[in-house]
Amino acid sequence: MTERSNSLFALKLWYKPRKAMQGLIEAKRGHGAAMAVSVLFGLAQIWPMAVAEPARQIDLYAVGASAGLSAFFLFGWLLRNFGRWFGGRAQVREVRTAFGLGLLPWLVLFVVLGAAIRMTGDSPEFAGLFWVFFAGLVYGYGVLLLSLSAALRISVWKTFFCLVVTSLVSIFPLTLLLQILAPELLPAQ
16 A cells, blocks of 8 residues: 555545445455554553552553553454454454444543543543543444454344343453452452
């Protein structure tokens, strides 16, 4: 891809995610970028905890990056397998690419939100912007759905149910595993 087509793809992913993902999959590109987005997404999730505990920052960032990369491979594999239940016919690399790049809006949202919270603290004006965060979550979910739908080659509704099944199957065992292996990472009760 040329420099111009790369920048067009980056823009197209935000307003035509399904078409952009189809083009990317046909060109067999984007897997490395999707992996990088997943690692950065893991880092963004651990960032508040790492800022709160400066003594453990390096360890927490390593955990966040590892979790992002592990989720990239695990969820890509699970989504491809459960996608077959709904008639999907995709290679696992294509699904991982769609999953990783589909997280891009959420990555941007969490980084902007984290920076805003860091700069404003517990400002009451910031609390009134909850609707912006909620709209960003919904928009990001839409991009993720459309990207995965393009990769799995199934309808958006089937992709939605595939995501539900994948989440249910993976969240409970992963939470149990986290409680056993690293209970200090879970919030205090």
